[in-house]
Amino acid sequence: MPMKTLQEWLDYCERLHPVSIDMGLERVRSVADRMGLNFGIPVITVAGTNGKGSTCAMLESVLLQAGYRTGLYTSPHLVHFEERCRVMGELVSSEALVPSFAVVQAARAETSLTYFEFSTLAIMHLLSRSNLDVVILEVGLGGRLDAVNIIDTDCAVITSIDLDHTAILGPDRESIGREKAGIMRSGRPVVVSDPVAPESVLAMAASLNADLWLMGRDFNFSGDQQQWSWAGRGRRYSGLAYPALRGANQLINASGVLAALQVLRHRLPVTAQAVRNGLAMVHLPGRFQIVPGQPVLVLDVAHNPQSVAALTENLDAMGFYPCTHAVVGAMADKDLVRMLGRIGPLIDRWYFSDLPLPRAARAEDLRNLAAQTQASALTAQTHPDPRAALEAALAAANPADRIVVFGSFLTVGGVLKDGLPRLAARHLNS
CATH class of the missing domain: 3.90.190.20 (Mur ligase, C-terminal domain)
Incomplete structure (x- = not known):
């Protein structure tokens, strides 16, 4: 029986694959190829243990303030599945997602997909058809073998890395960092906002000849009780108000955001006022x-x-x-x-x-x-x-x-x- 509502599709996706997590890109890439999935615009992918959602939200907010048509994919959701996809800062409707689930179903043939893989492909299909200027994709559990990694990034961002999902990603920061670093691409820029990046991340960047932007070397921040400043290659911001997202750790995330925007400045120029407004207006439920x-x-x-x-x-x-x-x-x-x-x-x-x-x-x-x-x-x-x-x-x-x-x-x-x-x-x- 054909599915007519988003909930029917989600229920179907939960029954489709024998396990909920099945790391690997072969199945999802083969379906994406049959779908003809392609963006043709700048794509920013964000991986890490902590700070991914905040980083994505700040990137989206600043780019919106700069006048760009943004698309965002993030996971998991808090209450409603539609939270995983925003276009121009607005949640997509469940009705808008249904046709994209049908496209994935038609393309997958006999290929089995997990709930995460199926829904990721559906959301990326919707974003690819939304006449956008830039897409921000939050990587799920890992990096190298995560479904999002079928997309070649124009700028990879790796946030703080710590121990989580160790049974799948490895027992220490070096192992986990190696998995997260899998979103890098040869010769492409990568921003690492972890202040003490694992050696495995640095080694991967070197092996790919990636343009590595490293916290403490290529960009840094300072602040007092009232304001903060950021300095990176060829750009400085002074007297910034603190991001609307609360917590001292958000300055680390915001610093990575400003580095990524500087990386992409030739394709997506952003004014200082857009930075100030975007950081001041960003909102993300459930983060302090x-x-x-x-x-x-x-x-x-x-x-x-x-x-x-x-x-x-x-x-x-x-x-x-x-x-x-x-x-x-x-x-x-x-x-x-x-x-x-x-x-x-x-x-x-x-x-x-x-x-x-x-x-x-x-x-x-x-x-x-x-x-x-x-x-x-x-x-x-x-x-x-x-x-x-x-x-x-x-x-x-x-x-x-x-x-x-x-x-x-x-x-x-x-x-x-x-x-x-x-x-x-x-x-x-x-």
């Missing part, structure tokens, strides 16, 4: 997102030790709160002991949540792990879903307290799925 009110609500998709460490530093910089409540749900294959141990000293009360995936850690297991490292974990509850956990935290919190929701996209998405405005209004009046 502070919902004002009483109690304060902080949403962050931090889901590995490095991102949880950044979240911890950002929380610490917020000032004093009598009590910090944490709503947590996470995947079982993460380094949960390091994650919980890092943020634990800031948490007074825990609300652990089950998540609707087989690979998710059980709330009870999370509570037991936390109890091994943090005395505060003795003040802990378990809940069947993130929304229930947040409701419990809201019921227990005083107006002067703080609630932080983190651990997985599914955790943050779980509290957002019924609509943040209504939730904010409720706790504003609590």
Whole structure:
């Protein structure tokens, strides 16, 4: 029976392939070739462990302010699948995506595709038909063997690299860096915004004779309490306002963004005013997102030790709160002991949540792990879903307290799925 709605296509994609992750490009490239997938405009690909989504959002925002027609593909989504694709800064409709899924289905013949591969091809097909000036593609789990890597990039950006998905990408930063570096292309520019890039990334750039832009060598930043500055090859920006995305780690991401824009200046010239406006107006839910009110609500998709460490530093910089409540749900294959141990000293009360995936850690297991490292974990509850956990935290919190929701996209998405405005209004009046 032919699929008529986006949800029908997504349900079909989930049943199509025997495993959810199947690294390799042969199948997806063969389907892309039959689709005639081609952009013919500048393409920026962004890989890394942390900071990819923020980097993509800042690139999009600045380029929009410069007057370019932008396309963006990012994953995963928080609540709705359509979040994965934006054209001119606007989410595409589910109706607009349906024809592109049908194109993939017609082209794949007997080739089996994972949910991620099928949907990635569909979104890239839509973007290729949208009369754009530039496309920004966030690489998924890895780099070298990720479905996005069938596209030859005009500028590769590699953000912070840390331990995550080690069973697939390798046990250390060097192994993971080698996989991320797979998005580089011979003779093409690559921006590395990780301040301490793995040697494997540098070696790959050298072997490909890539034009390497390295943080600390080819570009750098400095800042004080009020403003920051950036300097790179042939360009300097002074007196910049801090990006609208909160957190000290966002300056690292923004620096990589400015380097990438400088790399592409001959094809996509950008004014200083576009940079200022773009960074000031960028918005990305779930990245140290502070919902004002009483109690304060902080949403962050931090889901590995490095991102949880950044979240911890950002929380610490917020000032004093009598009590910090944490709503947590996470995947079982993460380094949960390091994650919980890092943020634990800031948490007074825990609300652990089950998540609707087989690979998710059980709330009870999370509570037991936390109890091994943090005395505060003795003040802990378990809940069947993130929304229930947040409701419990809201019921227990005083107006002067703080609630932080983190651990997985599914955790943050779980509290957002019924609509943040209504939730904010409720706790504003609590």
